[in-house]
Each structure stands twice: as structure tokens, then as C-alpha cells.
Amino acid sequence: MQHLIDLTTLIKATLIAVLIAAIALVTLILPAEYNIDPTGVGQKLGLTLLADAAETTTSPPQPEIVSADPEQVVEVTVPAGEGIEYKFRMNQHDKLFYEWITDGEPLYFDLHGEPEGDTTGYFESYAIATLDSMEGSFTAPFTGSHGWYWKNTSTKPVAIQLIVNGQYQIIGL
Structure with a gap:
């Protein structure tokens, strides 16, 4: 009881x-x-x-909204035997959802970032591979420029369709 x-x-x-x-x-x-x-x-x-x-x-400063459409499609062509970079400016902890696909040919790529204001040439790689497509999300570990370096080792230009959504400002090529 x-x-x-x-x-x-x-x-x-x-x-x-x-x-x-x-x-x-x-x-x-x-x-x-x-x-x-x-x-x-x-x-x-x-x-x-x-x-x-x-x-x-x-409240931390918010990145500029690039378009009213939450998803943005970017077309990039990597010339034969050359490499290009495509970058976004992101604040620390901003998130980017992405998908990219080539017109068939795989490309070597390095998804990486460079801290804002750094003059030493430091960069941090997040993914390195040779693929014809990739999709995922990325959270910026620091404020700075983040994006891809694609290298085309073939003898013809390769077109990339990059679809992005998230918190970013386009820097571009």
C-alpha cells in the first residue's frame, strides 16, 4: 500500500x-x-x-538570393584537354544541394573550398574522383568560395548541367 x-x-x-x-x-x-x-x-x-x-x-548575414526559383540550372562546358572551376560564395554552415551530370564523358573533379581572406593558397578538398555525374549536399565548414574544379582529359568538349539549390552567391567561372 x-x-x-x-x-x-x-x-x-x-x-x-x-x-x-x-x-x-x-x-x-x-x-x-x-x-x-x-x-x-x-x-x-x-x-x-x-x-x-x-x-x-x-542573426547572421544571409547570402543574397540569386533567383526567386529555389533551384538554379547552370550549363558549363569544359574544353578538350582543359580544366575549369565553378564557384559559389557561402557563409559558414550554409547548405548547398547539388546535382551535376555530363553529356556522357566522365570528368576528373575536385569539390573544394577556400577560406575568405586567406592569402596562403590554402584550400580544402571535400571530394575527388572521376565521374560522369554526382548529387548530394554540402555544408560549408567556413566562409569562403566553394565549388568544383573539373578536368576534361578527353579529346572533345564535355558539357555539364549543374543544378543547385540552397544558400549561396554565384561567383561562377
Whole structure:
């Protein structure tokens, strides 16, 4: 019988704690952190002003939106026996979704990045292979230029269709 009373007390205490946490979430945390105020209490207490101030002072700069279309298609041709680079400027932690495909011929490539402001020539490779297509996503480990170097070892030009979506500014060739 003693254990039953302790279990009942524990359940009541847990339910009371959950109720208090839910009330605090709706009336204090959501208005102060996210400017979501379903009850209006946050505005009366001035908490929504905290969310507004935090939003304007701590948000990292966003990259320029290149187009209203979330997906962008770029056509690039790599001349026979030559190599080219195609780059994007990205802030640290920005994400790029990509897919590229050649018109049939595989190309050597190096997906890499160079830190902004670096004068030493440092770059970091993320993927190196010889393929005729690739798709995936990439999160920039640092602010700078990120993209592909493609080398065509064949005797004819190779066309690449690059499809991208994410947070970036095009630098291009």
C-alpha cells in the first residue's frame, strides 16, 4: 500500500510539472524567444520586444538570393584537354544541394573550398574522383568560395548541367 501512495504522488507531481512547463512555454518562452504569442501575455509583459531585439542583433548575414526559383540550372562546358572551376560564395554552415551530370564523358573533379581572406593558397578538398555525374549536399565548414574544379582529359568538349539549390552567391567561372 505504501508503494501505491508514492506512485500516485509521483504521477500527480509529474502532471503538475508538465502543466507548469506548458504554461511557461506558451506565456513566456515562445513570446521572448520566437515572437510567438498565442495568449497576448508576452506582449503585455514586453517579452515580444526581446524576440525582436534578438532577431535584429544576432542573426547572421544571409547570402543574397540569386533567383526567386529555389533551384538554379547552370550549363558549363569544359574544353578538350582543359580544366575549369565553378564557384559559389557561402557563409559558414550554409547548405548547398547539388546535382551535376555530363553529356556522357566522365570528368576528373575536385569539390573544394577556400577560406575568405586567406592569402596562403590554402584550400580544402571535400571530394575527388572521376565521374560522369554526382548529387548530394554540402555544408560549408567556413566562409569562403566553394565549388568544383573539373578536368576534361578527353579529346572533345564535355558539357555539364549543374543544378543547385540552397544558400549561396554565384561567383561562377
